[in-house]
Amino acid sequence: MINTDKVLHGFTDLKNLNVLGPIVLNQAKGIYVYDQDGKKYLDANSGLWNSVVGFDHPRMVETAKKQYEKFSGYHAFFGRISEPAVELADKLIEISPFTDGKVFFTNSGSEANDTTVKLLWFINKRKGHPNRRKIITRINSYHGVTAVSASMTGKPYNSEFGLPLDGFLHSACPHYWKYGLEKESEEMFTKRMGEDLENLILREGPDTIAGFFAEPVMGAGGVIPPSKGYFEIVQKILKKYNIPFIADEVICGFGRTGNLWGSQTYNIDPDIIIASKCITSGFFPLGAVILGEKMTKEMMEASYEAEEFFHGFTAGGHPVGCALALEAIDIIINEKMIENVRHLEPIFMGGLKNFEDLEFIGESRGIGLMGALEMVQDKKNKLPFDGSISIGERVANKCIENGLICRPLGPSIVLCPPFITSEEEMGIIFDTLEKTLKEVFSEVKSLGQ
Ligand SMILES: *Cc1c(COP(=O)(O)O)cnc(C)c1O
Numbered sequence: 124m125i126n127t128d129k130v131l132h133g134f135t136d137l138k139n140l141n142v143l144g145p146i147v148l149n150q151a152k153g154i155y156v157y158d159q160d161g162k163k164y165l166d167a168n169s170g171l172w173n174s175v176v177g178f179d180h181p182r183m184v185e186t187a188k189k190q191y192e193k194f195s196g197y198h199a200f201f202g203r204i205s206e207p208a209v210e211l212a213d214k215l216i217e218i219s220p221f222t223d224g225k226v227f228f229t230n231s232g233s234e235a236n237d238t239t240v241k242l243l244w245f246i247n248k249r250k251g252h253p254n255r256r257k258i259i260t261r262i263n264s265y266h267g268v269t270a271v272s273a274s275m276t277g278k279p280y281n282s283e284f285g286l287p288l289d290g291f292l293h294s295a296c297p298h299y300w301k302y303g304l305e306k307e308s309e310e311m312f313t314k315r316m317g318e319d320l321e322n323l324i325l326r327e328g329p330d331t332i333a334g335f336f337a338e339p340v341m342g343a344g345g346v347i348p349p350s351k352g353y354f355e356i357v358q359k360i361l362k363k364y365n366i367p368f369i370a371d372e373v374i375c376g377f378g379r380t381g382n383l384w385g386s387q388t389y390n391i392d393p394d395i396i397i398a399s400k401c402i403t404s405g406f407f408p409l410g411a412v413i414l415g416e417k418m419t420k421e422m423m424e425a426s427y428e429a430e431e432f433f434h435g436f437t438a439g440g441h442p443v444g445c446a447l448a449l450e451a452i453d454i455i456i457n458e459k460m461i462e463n464v465r466h467l468e469p470i471f472m473g474g475l476k477n478f479e480d481l482e483f484i485g486e487s488r489g490i491g492l493m494g495a496l497e498m499v500q501d502k503k504n505k506l507p508f509d510g511s512i513s514i515g516e517r518v519a520n521k522c523i524e525n526g527l528i529c530r531p532l533g534p535s536i537v538l539c540p541p542f543i544t545s546e547e548e549m550g551i552i553f554d555t556l557e558k559t560l561k562e563v564f565s566e567v568k569s570l571g572q
Contacts, residue, residue: 151178174405175542190446199440207445221415228440232373232399233267235410249425263344295319317356329364339385342374346495367394377401380491404451407444460542
């Protein structure tokens with residue numbers, strides 16, 4: 124076993140790592156990755172949601188080579204910019220729901236969210252509203268790991284860092300299956316979600332709120348599509364109090380939900396879009412803040428007054444990353460990737476639904492090519508498994524043994540296969556998963572659960 128002692132693994136159970144050992148991956152082909160011993164895994168998680176056009180797409184490899192040969196890298200400060208970055212900004216506005224706007228480049232989704240918060244603070248300060256600083260996100264949301272974006276992320280683990288920072292607020296999570304009350308219809312539930320948000324706004328003072336950030340479908344929170352009508356109600360409330368809606372499309376953007384944007388899937392009319400992950404299909408670190416017309420105007424006014432927007436990342440707008448993003452977007456659109464997501468959706472969602480017949484599957488959920496299975500000890504009253512069973516990890520680890528990568532998220536496992544997945548490969552995913560679930564469930568039963 125290779126020794127990874129000197130690596131500080133992030134988002135990894137370090138105690139368990141000593142037992143299971145790391146997985147060192149050195150090669151990939153299509154939707155498969157290979158470890159150092161040559162073992163092959165079908166990656167039903169597209170890397171980390173992002174490698175959607177295939178790990179070795181020849182057009183991507185060729186684009187990187189060509190761009191490195193031509194112009195290997197440059198910053199985007201002091202009015203300097205490379206051609207691919209200009210083209211990518213144009214392209215992102217063209218394919219966005221906005222008729223016009225501006226794009227700011229970062230290296231990651233976290234930085235894009237962080238940048239957006241600073242941008243809102245900057246605008247509000249210049250407009251004479253220095254107290255309009257509070258940010259609302261939802262419980263279970265994921266927006267990243269920098270001090271600000273982690274404060275936005277609605278997960279309990281951030282208390283390990285003494286986060287969230289002051290002024291980062293979390294409204295209720297619209298997961299009907301889990302949080303719906305007894306005898307509460309989905310419609311009533313959604314109404315309650317709206318009330319929760321509005322009460323929070325009123326309690327804090329509407330004129331202290333700088334923005335509301337939401338993922339169209341919560342991703343790392345466990346693949347949680349909104350309850351029916353949720354975003355209609357939310358948008359009404361935000362409009363009423365003049366609060367900008369920022370769509371964190373880091374996972375949903377570029378086709379995951381079956382449309383180019385999750386905002387289209389859920390009729391969201393955002394003021395700003397945050398993009399990353401699929402934007403380069405995992406070939407380069409890149410994030411983007413896409414401002415619509417209104418925010419662009421406000422931003423420009425503030426920037427003229429302040430002389431500049433004092434913000435930027437050394438490698439933001441890197442020409443190689445931007446060239447790769449242009450290529451990935453072209454592949455997604457012109458090689459009919461979104462059509463394939465739509466074609467596979469019923470097979471994928473139907474396959475997940477079938478598992479609801481198994482004893483310990485409480486809920487299957489998802490949309491497009493993002494889905495989750497949540498496991499419970501007792502289906503009737505949705506009683507969760509004891510934490511010591513680590514049910515999600517157990518399934519994910521057994522999947523690895525069986526050559527399938529899918530990710531545990533608490534008591535759930537998440538699947539988000541690449542957009543190039545074939546029907547045959549989808550069959551392999553479900554056959555392997557079925558075998559794995561049956562193995563794990565009989566193991567769990569023998570533990571006396
Ligand atoms: C992954 C993710 C982020 C953070 O992106 P990084 O590139 O890991 O910093 C932000 N928002 C959402 C919705 C994400 O899924």
